[in-house]
Amino acid sequence: MESERPQPLTQSEVRVYSHLPTSMSRSTSPDITAKNLSGQLSGNLPVYVSPDDITKHPLLSQLLEDLTLHLTPTGVHKTTHTQLTQTTQAMMHARQKFLEASTLHRLTTDVLVNTSGNDGDQKVWRDMLQALTLSEVQDHLTLIGPAEDDQAKSTHQGNQHSPPATEKARVFGLNEEDLVLSLDVRVRREQSMRLAGALEVQLEKEWTKIAAFVDPFEFMSYDLDKVLAIVERLQSTKQKLTKEKNQLVHSTFQTDCLSEQVYRQLVEYSKVLHSLARKQRLSRYFSQHLASSLVNLNTHTLRLRCLQLEVLVATYTSQTVPALRSLEAHLTQRGKVAQQNLTRLNHAFASFSGLDSQYQELLHEYAKLQEDIAFAQTFTQV
Numbered sequence: 001m002e003s004e005r006p007q008p009l010t011q012s013e014v015r016v017y018s019h020l021p022t023s024m025s026r027s028t029s030p031d032i033t034a035k036n037l038s039g040q041l042s043g044n045l046p047v048y049v050s051p052d053d054i055t056k057h058p059l060l061s062q063l064l065e066d067l068t069l070h071l072t073p074t075g076v077h078k079t080t081h082t083q084l085t086q087t088t089q090a091m092m093h094a095r096q097k098f099l100e101a102s103t104l105h106r107l108t109t110d111v112l113v114n115t116s117g118n119d120g121d122q123k124v125w126r127d128m129l130q131a132l133t134l135s136e137v138q139d140h141l142t143l144i145g146p147a148e149d150d151q152a153k154s155t156h157q158g159n160q161h162s163p164p165a166t167e168k169a170r171v172f173g174l175n176e177e178d179l180v181l182s183l184d185v186r187v188r189r190e191q192s193m194r195l196a197g198a199l200e201v202q203l204e205k206e207w208t209k210i211a212a213f214v215d216p217f218e219f220m221s222y223d224l225d226k227v228l229a230i231v232e233r234l235q236s237t238k239q240k241l242t243k244e245k246n247q248l249v250h251s252t253f254q255t256d257c258l259s260e261q262v263y264r265q266l267v268e269y270s271k272v273l274h275s276l277a278r279k280q281r282l283s284r285y286f287s288q289h290l291a292s293s294l295v296n297l298n299t300h301t302l303r304l305r306c307l308q309l310e311v312l313v314a315t316y317t318s319q320t321v322p323a324l325r326s327l328e329a330h331l332t333q334r335g336k337v338a339q340q341n342l343t344r345l346n347h348a349f350a351s352f353s354g355l356d357s358q359y360q361e362l363l364h365e366y367a368k369l370q371e372d373i374a375f376a377q378t379f380t381q382v
Contacts, residue, residue: 033051034051034052034054034055035051037049037051037054037061037065038050038051038053038054040065040068041054041061041064041065041068042257043073044068044071044073045064045067045068045071045073045075046073046074046075046253047064048256048257048260048261049061049064050261050264104199107199107202107203107206108132108195108199109132110202111125111195111198111199111202112125112128112129112132112195113129115198124191124194127191128191128195138176141175141176207227207230210230211226211227211230214230214233214234
């Protein structure tokens with residue numbers, strides 16, 4: 001089949017290619033084959049470029065090669081990719097800080113709510129729980145607009161000016177300064193140290209649960225170093241899973257490229273089959289071979305039939321047919337006589353079937369002696 005000729009370029013394509021940098025001419029170097037350039041472009045861009053496409057459209061391959069200097073293999077601009085990476089790292093750092101604060105808040109709440117003791121201890125924990133609640137309210141003040149209650153009152157009374165924006169937010173008549181003063185009064189240093197000890201005990205319990213999950217059989221014998229190594233173990237497991245995920249993505253991309261290549265080959269193969277069927281190159285030869293095979297089979301069948309007739313003619317002649325019929329009559333007569341003798345002997349033997357077993361043994365012994373006597377007489381006569 002003749003190769004498809006490349007289509008002429010339009011004026012817009014000529015203007016685009018005329019502004020390309022001169023460094024792009026390296027794709028046309030004789031040292032780089034179309035197959036190598038295809039692998040380079042397919043690996044650096046999220047598209048598959050076959051060697052045929054490079055041969056038919058050299059200017060397009062040069063444009064794609066220049067794009068590899070500005071795009072990542074996923075099709076994102078390299079500057080954007082760098083900014084995205086930096087932003088992602090910053091977000092991960094902020095997320096880690098948030099998770100640390102959230103974990104500390106959850107552990108503090110669990111310790112203050114679930115700790116038991118005498119009345120004095122209960123009062124201490126209750127005071128610290130109230131302080132924690134006030135600190136949560138202080139955090140929520142940043143989510144509330146300034147003086148919302150006063151704004152609602154001014155709207156209800158009529159068209160009056162709203163309070164100035166500099167007024168601090170209030171919740172149930174309390175502002176941030178009131179909450180800070182309450183915190184200074186309720187929480188003392190010795191209470192904070194006591195809470196820190198309770199948090200350490202709670203953290204040890206949490207680490208014991210994690211160690212039991214990671215190593216259910218030997219976690220009781222873990223020392224501090226082994227417990228700290230659990231974090232590295234979990235991080236290595238996470239990195240391993242991430243690496244396997246990236247490998248799966250790469251394998252999926254390669255599978256898509258190979259599937260496209262197979263599809264192209266199947267399309268070419270279907271075109272060839274269609275051309276052959278249209279020219280009837282297969283149908284004519286197939287019918288001729290089938291007709292020739294049928295003629296050969298019929299010839300062999302007739303030869304076997306002739307051989308069978310020759311055997312029959314040589315076996316059944318005019319002399320052998322009467323002799324065979326006479327033999328058949330004699331055999332039939334002998335068969336009737338043998339059947340009669342068999343019937344008579346069975347009838348005679350039936351009369352001895354009801355006798356005693358010992359008597360039957362005597363009869364057998366007597367018959368054997370008669371045979372021995374007859375044999376001895378015959379040997380004496382000889």
